[in-house]
Amino acid sequence: MSEKPRVGVYVCHCGINIAATVNVEEVVEFASRLPGVTVVRNYAYMCSDPGQQLVREDIENENLNRIVVASCSPRMHEITFRRTLQDAGLNPYYLEMANIREHCSWVHPDSEEATPKAKKLVSAAVSKARMLEPLEEKEVDSERTAMVIGGGIAGIQSALDIADAGYQVYLVEKSPSVGGRMAQLDKTFPTLDCSACIMTPKMVDVANHPNIELMTYSEVEEVNGFIGNFEVKVRKKARYVDIDKCNGCGECADNCRVKNRIPNEFDANVGKRSAIYLPFPQAVPAKFTVDPDHCLYLTKGKCGKGPKCQEVCGTGAIDFEQQDEEVEVKVGAIIVATGFDTFDPSNKPEYGYQDYPNVITGLEMERLVAASGPTGGELLIGEGENARKPKKVAFIQCVGSRDASVGNEYCSRVCCMYTAKQAHLIKEKIPDAEVTVYYMDVRAFGKGFEEFYDRVRREGIRYIRGNPSEIFKKDDKLIVKVEDTLTATPREDEADLVVLAVGLEPRQDARGVIDLLRLSQTSDRFFMEAHPKLYPVDTSTDGVFLAGCAQGPKDIPDTVAQAKGAAASAMIPLSRGKVKVEAQTAEVNEATCRGCGFCTEVCPYSAIELKTINWFGHEVNVAEVNEALCKGCGTCSAACLSNSIQPRSFRDSQIMPQIAALGVKS
Amino acid sequence: MKMSVENQSIIEKLDLLGCIQCGRCTGGCPVTVRTNLNVRRFVYDAYQASLEDLMEELAQYSEIWDCTGCHTCAVRCPKGLKPVEVLYSLRNQIVESGKVEPTVRDALESVFLEGNPWGKPKATRFDWMEGLEVKTAEEGQEVEYLFYVCCSVAYDPKLQVVAQNMVKILEKAGVDYAFLGEEESCCGSEVQALGEEELFMEVQEENVELFSSYPAKKIVTLSPHCLSALKKYEGLEAEVIHYTQLLAELIDEGKLSWEGEFPKKVVYHDPCYLGKQNEVYDEPRQVLKSVPGIELTEFDRSRERSLCCEGGGGKMWVETESQQERLAETRARNAKELEAQVIVCACPFCILTLDDAVKAVGYEEEMEVMEITEILGKVL
Numbered sequence A: 001m002s003e004k005p006r007v008g009v010y011v012c013h014c015g016i017n018i019a020a021t022v023n024v025e026e027v028v029e030f031a032s033r034l035p036g037v038t039v040v041r042n043y044a045y046m047c048s049d050p051g052q053q054l055v056r057e058d059i060e061n062e063n064l065n066r067i068v069v070a071s072c073s074p075r076m077h078e079i080t081f082r083r084t085l086q087d088a089g090l091n092p093y094y095l096e097m098a099n100i101r102e103h104c105s106w107v108h109p110d111s112e113e114a115t116p117k118a119k120k121l122v123s124a125a126v127s128k129a130r131m132l133e134p135l136e137e138k139e140v141d142s143e144r145t146a147m148v149i150g151g152g153i154a155g156i157q158s159a160l161d162i163a164d165a166g167y168q169v170y171l172v173e174k175s176p177s178v179g180g181r182m183a184q185l186d187k188t189f190p191t192l193d194c195s196a197c198i199m200t201p202k203m204v205d206v207a208n209h210p211n212i213e214l215m216t217y218s219e220v221e222e223v224n225g226f227i228g229n230f231e232v233k234v235r236k237k238a239r240y241v242d243i244d245k246c247n248g249c250g251e252c253a254d255n256c257r258v259k260n261r262i263p264n265e266f267d268a269n270v271g272k273r274s275a276i277y278l279p280f281p282q283a284v285p286a287k288f289t290v291d292p293d294h295c296l297y298l299t300k301g302k303c304g305k306g307p308k309c310q311e312v313c314g315t316g317a318i319d320f321e322q323q324d325e326e327v328e329v330k331v332g333a334i335i336v337a338t339g340f341d342t343f344d345p346s347n348k349p350e351y352g353y354q355d356y357p358n359v360i361t362g363l364e365m366e367r368l369v370a371a372s373g374p375t376g377g378e379l380l381i382g383e384g385e386n387a388r389k390p391k392k393v394a395f396i397q398c399v400g401s402r403d404a405s406v407g408n409e410y411c412s413r414v415c416c417m418y419t420a421k422q423a424h425l426i427k428e429k430i431p432d433a434e435v436t437v438y439y440m441d442v443r444a445f446g447k448g449f450e451e452f453y454d455r456v457r458r459e460g461i462r463y464i465r466g467n468p469s470e471i472f473k474k475d476d477k478l479i480v481k482v483e484d485t486l487t488a489t490p491r492e493d494e495a496d497l498v499v500l501a502v503g504l505e506p507r508q509d510a511r512g513v514i515d516l517l518r519l520s521q522t523s524d525r526f527f528m529e530a531h532p533k534l535y536p537v538d539t540s541t542d543g544v545f546l547a548g549c550a551q552g553p554k555d556i557p558d559t560v561a562q563a564k565g566a567a568a569s570a571m572i573p574l575s576r577g578k579v580k581v582e583a584q585t586a587e588v589n590e591a592t593c594r595g596c597g598f599c600t601e602v603c604p605y606s607a608i609e610l611k612t613i614n615w616f617g618h619e620v621n622v623a624e625v626n627e628a629l630c631k632g633c634g635t636c637s638a639a640c641l642s643n644s645i646q647p648r649s650f651r652d653s654q655i656m657p658q659i660a661a662l663g664v665k666s
Numbered sequence B: 001m002k003m004s005v006e007n008q009s010i011i012e013k014l015d016l017l018g019c020i021q022c023g024r025c026t027g028g029c030p031v032t033v034r035t036n037l038n039v040r041r042f043v044y045d046a047y048q049a050s051l052e053d054l055m056e057e058l059a060q061y062s063e064i065w066d067c068t069g070c071h072t073c074a075v076r077c078p079k080g081l082k083p084v085e086v087l088y089s090l091r092n093q094i095v096e097s098g099k100v101e102p103t104v105r106d107a108l109e110s111v112f113l114e115g116n117p118w119g120k121p122k123a124t125r126f127d128w129m130e131g132l133e134v135k136t137a138e139e140g141q142e143v144e145y146l147f148y149v150c151c152s153v154a155y156d157p158k159l160q161v162v163a164q165n166m167v168k169i170l171e172k173a174g175v176d177y178a179f180l181g182e183e184e185s186c187c188g189s190e191v192q193a194l195g196e197e198e199l200f201m202e203v204q205e206e207n208v209e210l211f212s213s214y215p216a217k218k219i220v221t222l223s224p225h226c227l228s229a230l231k232k233y234e235g236l237e238a239e240v241i242h243y244t245q246l247l248a249e250l251i252d253e254g255k256l257s258w259e260g261e262f263p264k265k266v267v268y269h270d271p272c273y274l275g276k277q278n279e280v281y282d283e284p285r286q287v288l289k290s291v292p293g294i295e296l297t298e299f300d301r302s303r304e305r306s307l308c309c310e311g312g313g314g315k316m317w318v319e320t321e322s323q324q325e326r327l328a329e330t331r332a333r334n335a336k337e338l339e340a341q342v343i344v345c346a347c348p349f350c351i352l353t354l355d356d357a358v359k360a361v362g363y364e365e366e367m368e369v370m371e372i373t374e375i376l377g378k379v380l
């Protein structure tokens, strides 16, 4: 690196984004006087092809060997300009960016402050650029397999796409069957397709696809490695049923001693099941599972004279000795499709969900109107002799959404439409029922949504604009206390069934997945994408992608679209068979390293280990960086007491001049 | 049009632009069944009124005085607004212009001069202690629990028993307590509700200073209204709790138990200032359940869904004109449906309004209204 630095500086206007606040001419003039600077130019859009062409030509004609682009955040265009350098035959790591947009023009109101700051930022970038060194981008082989975590419609779709493209997929689902929430739905808005009819074939495909290994009733325990080379440990929980022998006949469940006594989670707990169960008739795989929390034999060690299920099973499939099994697989990419939970309305006690059986959630409603549900699709309120069809049904929207008082400020995006759908279904089943929807805004933004909302209103569903505040009881009627805000009339409306349009929340156990895969969360607590617009299915962990409601509330069309996007992105390393590894990794100076191991403890990626070397006849410990794992975050360097470990491109020798140029005294 | 700084700050302070006009505030407001108050409309109109400097005109709507300060609107608002405070700031317009009802004027004046809103002399505040050995606080000497007696409890003959029984209970439990002595004065809860923000600030300042000379681990209030006010005080360091919280703890730790029995069917009424505003729901019930022989039932509208008795928000001094039944009367009827012999409560204002209501609907022969400490006094 003996050649003298010849720096080219390119100041971008970003249309008026930068130029309106930063005096570009002044910055150019200033930069031209900085040591080592050979060329300075400014251009309206540096990232455009003509902008990049300027850089390429100057490298060729002016023999430039360092490039500073003063424009937007490196998160936006560092990769773009590295490619520009590479195209012109220069090592891409000879690039330094000065962020004069996000860090400057966008945050300062006038050029009085912005221009001097832009100058400092450019000067700092030039100081660092002079010290840059060329780095080599390495590639390692990638596994040509993928894992999908979560077997809802998102996970199913991603798995099918990847498998259809010819790669092996491991689909890991926590519950005994794939299907997720969509399997719980009756019909789906806005088209009213029967959910099971469009879902079941895909569930069967997943089970039969030669490229998919379906692991139900399983959970990911540990993930190591990096993009292209993840090592994943999966725990297959004991079902206490040998799936090769079980033929799904159901004799066991019919004879279980606690038959119909255990709330069925699949039916949102409105239906009951046995301790050995198939969550729903179309479950895939169609194999029974023993619920270890409710089975008498497993909890009490005794079930009558012996487990009834075992007695009646014709194939001898039930095996109480079965143990959890741990398997380890290697995959090149991982898709997280763990979905959502619904808001628990007991957190809004004013609606009386905890007190009144006739106040139910939207998900419970889905099960009550579903032909496959616990009532066979008949909607009844009251028990036994009192059972009757509801005549006045009230829907309350936005329960647990758009509501700072419960910490959920976001809109759940599906409740307006599922309410319209359920209102329609009730009207269909009970034509003389009075159905009222209490809303604050109806959000019908998707394809066919507004048309569906129009149709439902004309069917005689009453929409009242006001979000109810309270539910109480007068005699045996529920009273919905609400204001009709369009006429400014406070009302106390009677209802005999109230349906709460509960919003979508991150899964209760999302923390576990975050820790396993080093994911981040947005302020709504859903998993965070790498960029809300440009990398919507990527995450901050390379090789890990998001699909479906795990990333944020969405309907089925959006879920499927995102699942296909995640599958396509996950297939990039699979189809290339190779992945680039970070070039800006940490480097150890073995001559000064004391082998104390501080760095190994602080590295968040477990990329450092101690090794023993022979140092002039002495056995000494020194740190060693696994370049495939290192992300160049620099944590090690901050911890090292002897300055022996430094990230490339961020060495002290490179960043100290940069800091000094900002005017910081050391 | 240029907005004045003051109006700009009203918009910001009350977060008027945060409102999405969902109607939960008015939907939840208990008094809409008997008055014209629509608090959402005031949130909506206050924005325009601030822009055009018309707050004083908006304040002419007499229904701003119907608000009971229950804070249901604030608890239910999904956007974190406190609609009730819009009404308080409108009341402030009237108070500042001096055109208030004589009852209100007298109450405020009495707080200013005598340290209580009831027009009673300062000097008789501690008459309730007569005939009792009461530990009073000494300057600079820290106590575990410093008791703050509400003005209504201190002066109202029906309520003095609350403080008197409290002393007996504390003696029995043997805790380190003290009452405040002569210097105690009004907490300002109702002053603020009546819109006299300036006087409230003064009261706050004086009380914070007072508490700094009588250090305590915890300040214990007898009234939920004092609890709410003290909790708002800026610069008050000690933790403030309601007496039911302390008693529940003592009972739980086995430091307090009862000799007698109270074999009656009682129904507990959640005061808005204790429940909705401070989320104290379980402790009063815990205390009641510890009484031998008692049968505790619940209103349908209880806890977070409790029906306001209309005693707060300065309503002790402003009558609501309405043909409709008072909410406290509805409460009494509900209690009758439950066949309760006693409506029990933990707030002096609730006691006064419910007691009136029971008489108004003619149940006084069969139904009593009692403060929790009154029951405890019978089983000590």
Ligand SMILES: Cc1cc2nc3c(=O)[nH]c(=O)nc-3n(C[C@H](O)[C@H](O)[C@H](O)COP(=O)(O)OP(=O)(O)OC[C@H]3O[C@@H](n4cnc5c(N)ncnc54)[C@H](O)[C@@H]3O)c2cc1C
Pocket: A149, A150, A151, A152, A153, A154, A155, A172, A173, A174, A175, A178, A179, A180, A181, A182, A185, A187, A188, A189, A190, A218, A219, A220, A337, A338, A339, A340, A341, A342, A362, A363, A366, A414, A418, A421, A507, A513, A547, A548, A549, A550, A554, A555, A556, A557, A559
């Ligand atoms: C009441 C209601 C009605 C609706 N109606 C409609 C409608 O009519 N039309 C429409 O378009 N949309 C509707 N939706 C939205 C629809 O349900 C979702 O868009 C869809 O279910 C999202 O699918 P998903 O795969 O992302 O999540 P999910 O369906 O939640 O699937 C996630 C899967 O991951 C599994 N899982 C979770 N954590 C783990 C883990 N750690 N390891 C392994 N597996 C895990 C779960 O068991 C589950 O099987 C409705 C939603 C609700 C609440």
Ligand code: SF4
Pocket: B018, B019, B020, B021, B022, B023, B024, B025, B026, B040, B043, B073, B076, B077, B078, B079, B080, B081, B083
């Ligand atoms: S509850 Fe809050 S957001 Fe809704 S109308 Fe009232 S003040 Fe506005």
Ligand code: SF4
Pocket: B025, B028, B029, B030, B031, B039, B066, B067, B068, B069, B070, B071, B072, B073, B074, B083, B084, B087, B313
């Ligand atoms: S504080 Fe209570 S009475 Fe006053 S406006 Fe709010 S809800 Fe109505």
